[in-house]
Amino acid sequence: MGRSPCCEEASVKKGPWTPKEDQKLMDYIQKHGHGSWRNLPKLAGLNRCGKSCRLRWINYLRPDIKRGGFSKEEEHIIVTLHSVLGNKWSAIANHLPGRTDNEIKNFWNTHMKKKLLKMGIDPVTHMPKTDLNLLERLTHFLGGSNFVNTMNPWDSALRVQEDTENVIRLQLLQSLLQSIANCPPNMEASNLMGLPTFGDFQLGSNCQFDGLVDGLLGIPSSFSNLGELQVPKDYEALKGPCASVVEKASTDWFATKMPDLVYDNDNNCSTDNCMTSSYILPSSNPTPTLMVSAASSIDQTMDQINPTGISIRSSTSTAFEDWGELNLDYQARDHQWTDFRPNGIIDDTPLQNTGL
């Protein structure tokens, strides 16, 4: 037993609505309400299926429809909610007054998906893409920079041009550090197989980046911590002298490129496993604070969209915590996070307020 078709009459009109039809539909609903959608077309004098009328009204004719592009705040809410709810477009639309599920769905499929992919984030899981493409990008960025074919590749990083690509390189560098932090000590040497080569500099030969691949696969956030450099507390002991070179290069990079940044002694967490080195802008500096903690930013967002205070976080919270930080960081710096392109395409928009 199948469902009866929504519109039995084969003669009902399909396709784009004319202004005349719109007017008929609007007039009828404003006078009588929609009532039964199935009966509405006849009563309103429309040769349309009731379903089509409903869709037209909900997605286009409703008086409270908000037209135009999505704001940064709306984008942020959409991404955050999508990480929690998935493709529940109507549920997401409930949190965005004036926006329809169809509009959000279209926006997601045509814009947000691509942006997430460009950022190396899986739009389904909201986790960083951890396939070999990441290693390819890493090879591309590092291999394409000035420190190819040098004895000490990290020193060269201090001399490179002031462009946003360096930011991305640094973030990838951080990914390396995080991967070191995440991987257990004494990894088998077999893990070194297949590691990328940066000019003459091969990971695993000069430095003991054992387990790099496994580490990358476990990176919780590859690109988010622009102003924060995380290193394992005991990574030097674990990973050999090269680790200190990496840290010095990164620290010097901040000192050179962002002289306004200060080392934040109060914000350094120190646990058994990891030491977080934080760099912030002085409060007297007129430019906005560079760092916004992941926890505070996501809480603000979730409070905004869920004022009841009932937690709707899922197990993917790590992923969208990173999102919150990434988004707010870029907003705070008057830079659109959507322009961040770790695949090597650098947007023309200059970074603001950071001396970059």
Next chain:
DNA sequence: AAGAGCACCAACCGCACATAG
């Protein structure tokens, strides 16, 4: 200038669920 390719988005389709009889 023309056509191919692409992006966008309104609208359609089919399924699932709720509810009335």
Next chain:
DNA sequence: GCTATGTGCGGTTGGTGCTCT
């Protein structure tokens, strides 16, 4: 409890306009 019907939702399609070659 079963069936028919109404409604809502998410996936997909196809038309349109823009860009690129």
